[in-house]
Amino acid sequence: MDQRIKFRHLQTFLEVARQRSVGKAADALAITQPAVTRTIRELEEVLGVALFEKEGRGIRISHFGEVFLKHAGESLAAVQRGMDSLAQARASGGPPLRIGTLPTTSATFMPDALADFLAIGTGTHVTIVSGENRFLLDSLRLGELDLVVGRLAAPERMTGLIFEPLFSEEVAIIVSPDHPLAVRRNFTLGALANYTVLMPTAGSVIRPFVDRLLLTNGIPELPNTVETVSDSFGRAFVSRHNGVWFISRGVVADDLSSGRLVELEIDMGETRGAVGLTTPASVEPSAALTLMKQTIRNHVEARNGRF
Numbered sequence: 001m002d003q004r005i006k007f008r009h010l011q012t013f014l015e016v017a018r019q020r021s022v023g024k025a026a027d028a029l030a031i032t033q034p035a036v037t038r039t040i041r042e043l044e045e046v047l048g049v050a051l052f053e054k055e056g057r058g059i060r061i062s063h064f065g066e067v068f069l070k071h072a073g074e075s076l077a078a079v080q081r082g083m084d085s086l087a088q089a090r091a092s093g094g095p096p097l098r099i100g101t102l103p104t105t106s107a108t109f110m111p112d113a114l115a116d117f118l119a120i121g122t123g124t125h126v127t128i129v130s131g132e133n134r135f136l137l138d139s140l141r142l143g144e145l146d147l148v149v150g151r152l153a154a155p156e157r158m159t160g161l162i163f164e165p166l167f168s169e170e171v172a173i174i175v176s177p178d179h180p181l182a183v184r185r186n187f188t189l190g191a192l193a194n195y196t197v198l199m200p201t202a203g204s205v206i207r208p209f210v211d212r213l214l215l216t217n218g219i220p221e222l223p224n225t226v227e228t229v230s231d232s233f234g235r236a237f238v239s240r241h242n243g244v245w246f247i248s249r250g251v252v253a254d255d256l257s258s259g260r261l262v263e264l265e266i267d268m269g270e271t272r273g274a275v276g277l278t279t280p281a282s283v284e285p286s287a288a289l290t291l292m293k294q295t296i297r298n299h300v301e302a303r304n305g306r307f
Helices: 008-020 023-029 035-046 061-091 110-119 131-140 190-192 206-214 231-241 249-258 287-303
Strands: 053-055 060-063 097-100 126-130 145-152 160-170 171-175 196-199 225-228 242-249 272-278
Touching: 008 023, 008 035, 008 061, 023 035, 023 249, 053 110, 060 061, 097 131, 097 287, 110 126, 110 287, 131 145, 131 160, 131 272, 145 287, 160 231, 171 206, 171 231, 171 249, 196 206, 242 249, 242 272, 272 287
Parallel strands: 097 126, 097 145, 196 225, 196 242
Antiparallel strands: 053 060, 145 272, 160 272, 171 242
16 A cells, blocks of 8 residues: 555545535534545545535535545454454453344344344444434445444445345335224225335435335325434334324334334235345354354344234
8 A cells, every 4th residue: 555545534525425415524524624624635646636616505525535445444344343452352252243123123133033143142332323224335345334224225335245045025105003094995095195104314224115106106205394313213203293104114013013003005016025134245254253244144034024
C-alpha cells in the first residue's frame, strides 16, 4: 500500500461513501467538514482520481470510487478484526460476535437461538444491532458486523457478500381485529386508499416487493402513507387508528397467533423473498460465528418454516 495513505484516509472515505454527504460524515466522525474535505482531497491526490462527483446539491461516489470502495472496506475490516483480536487477548475471553438482525428475525427465532448459543458457555461477548438492511450490509462490509440475519437484498447490494438462504417469507397486510376491512371478504387493494397506510421505508429490503405488488394491481400511489421501520409504532398505530400496515409476516407472528392483530386475506405471493444469513465473502468465519450460524439453522429447522 502506498505509504502516503493513512488509516484516517480510508476511514473518512468509507464514511463519506456510506453517508453520501460530507456534513453527515463529519458528524459521524466527530470532525469538521473542512477536515473531511481536506482528507478526501489528499486521498484523491495520492490515487490520482476523483472519488466523488457532484449530484444536485449533494455528492455521489464516482466510478473510480466504487472500484476503490471494496478494497478500502476490506482493509479497514482487517484492522477492525485485529483490534478485536487484541481486545479478546487482553480480556482472555471468547472472540466478540456482532450480529445485525432485521425485525422479522428479531421477533421470531433469534432470541431463542441466541439464548442457546450463550448457554454453551463460549465466553463470547455478543452484540445485537437492528436496523434497515442497507445500514446493516454497509456495516458488514466495513467489518463492524460479522453476520446479518434477514432478507436477501437486491443484487447490487450484495457485492462482496455471501447469502445462505434459510426459508422464504411473505409481506403481510396487517390491521386491527375490528378494522372495517377485516370483516370484508371481497375487496381489492384499491380499498386501502381510504385509510392511512404504513409503508416500509424506501431503503428497506421489502419496499420494492410492496411497490411491485401495488403497481401490478393498478395502484401507482396511495394518498395517505407513513413510512416507518418501527414495529412498536406499527402495532400501536393500527390498533388505535384503523391504519393498514405492510410488514414482514414474521414481525407480527405472535400478534397474529394471539389475535391482537389480523392479516387481510389477499394473495401476497408476489412479495415472497428469501430470509437467511449474510456474511463477508473474503473473511474466514471464527469458531464462534460458525457455532452461532449452526444454532440459528437448528432453530429454523425446528420451526419447519413457521414464522
